[in-house]
Amino acid sequence: MSEKRTSIHGQWANRTVFILAATGSAVGLGNIWKFPYITGENGGGTFVLVYLLCIALIGIPIMMAEITLGRRGKQSPINTMIALAKDEHRNPGWVWLGWMGVAAGFLILSYYSVIAGWAMSYIFRTGSGMFLGVTADGVNSIFTDLVSDPERLLAWHTIFMVMTMMIVARGVKQGLEKAVTYLMPLLFGLLVVVVIYAMTTGYFMQGVEFLFTPGTITREGVLTAMGHAFFTLSLGMGAIMVYGSYLSEEYSITQAAIWIAIADTVVALLAGLAIFPIVFANGLEPGAGPGLIFQTLPIAFGHMQGGTLVGVIFFTLLVFAAWTSAISLIEPAVAYLVENKGLSRIYASVWIGFLTWFVGLGTVFSFNIWKDKTMSIPYIFDNLTFFDTLDYLTANIMLPLGGLFIAIFAAWVMREQSTKEELATHPVIYKTWRFLVRFVTPLAVIIVFLNAVGAIKI
Ligand code: PHE
DSSP: OGGGOOOTTOOOSSHHHHHHHHHHHHSSHIIIIIHHHHHHHTTSHHHHHHHHHHIIIIIHHHHHHHHHHHHHHOSOHHHHHHHHHHHTTOOGGGHHHHHHHHHHHHHHHHHHHHHHHHHHHHHHHHHTTTTTTOOHHHHHHHHHHHHTOHHHHHHHHHHHHHHHHHHHHHOTTTTHHHHHHHHHHHHHHHHHHHHHHHHTTTOHHHHHHHHHSOOOOOHHHHHHHHHHHHHHTTOSSSHHHHHHTTSOTTSOHHHHHHHHHHHHHHHHHHHHHHHHHHHHHTTOOTTOOTTHHHHHHHHHHHHSTTHHHHHHHHHHHHHHHHHHHHHHHHHHHHHHHHHHHOOOHHHHHHHHHHHHHHHHHHHHHHTTTTTTOOEEETTTEEEEOHHHHHHIIIIIIIHHHHHHHHHHIIIIISOHHHHHHHHOOOHHHHHHHHHIIIIIHHHHHHHHHHHHTTSSOO
């Protein structure tokens, strides 16, 4: 029975540690690198609104469901799905949900690490004083130089993967707690510093308007906003599930989920408020793509008082935030190998790390020698590079699909009594949650999917 299950990987010291670890997973490149550039590409206001709605109506309920599943199953997502399906006397086929999550985490990490490598190299670029008094053109050419050099990208990607696998090999609980307690608030503080700089550019209100005034959005844009809600909250692939499996019974899941979602959203909005005023003040393109933060933030660091130091610390913390997310991307796979194949954590980490690193080469080349090699899948996407394809498949398809089935499992497959017991929350909150995961969340995900492929029109 689930009551007697314990995790062989240990458990969090208390609820705060869990919230910190899960926030560490949620807050990462998704908030600071991805949110601004996809907001820019999708025209701002309406995109942000759809994203916020998805966080509230889809993200928080699914996060509660995912933690619930993890805590009840107490194993890697693959084995958790097997165990829970058995507890509820349901089809063992649900295990594929665990496998899809492992695959998504693996694919995401392969490109995540390359981008984290860019951030690492920017610690040194900022530190060398390269950005002092820099112009928009200057920053642009520094960025282009970096990404057009596969060797440099490969070196940083390798360093980041080694760093990540070293921590995963030791077990995620050591070190994560202290690091997240001090470094997350510091990152938050530095973002505020950049927002204050953005206020001095004279274009702050233009940035605010861009972010918060509704305009138009494409069908694709709606899917991207929803996909990003999953990505930024680390939902739909088992990261939050595996962290939930290390959570002991006495802590409230509802509160934890709400705190994590709020912290994550605030960081993303701050990043937007920091970046868009700089974009407009320097006549840059909001839709510049994945290089956006690397083409804007250095301008702030190159012109503010003490900017070199602020910049070095900022990029260091960004790498750190990426690192705490990367760990959670790969933890489900490592936990599975330890459980089923009897591998040591070290061995499992080295193997998975190597494979992820290898797939990452495709992303390294997407920005230079394979820049013009694109792929298409009829009705789904057209002409995407290797990196864009991975990003599309994972964030826009695999995570929402994973989330949809997590919601279906928690709301339709598990008995009401099981989830009630696990969530142990106020009856009104429980009823609201159940209504959301039973009806609102699955319908919303399905409608957004159908709308994106043009099968229905909203
Ligand atoms: N949430 C992380 C970020 O925003 C990325 C991530 C996605 C981590 C999925 C784990 C699982 O950067």
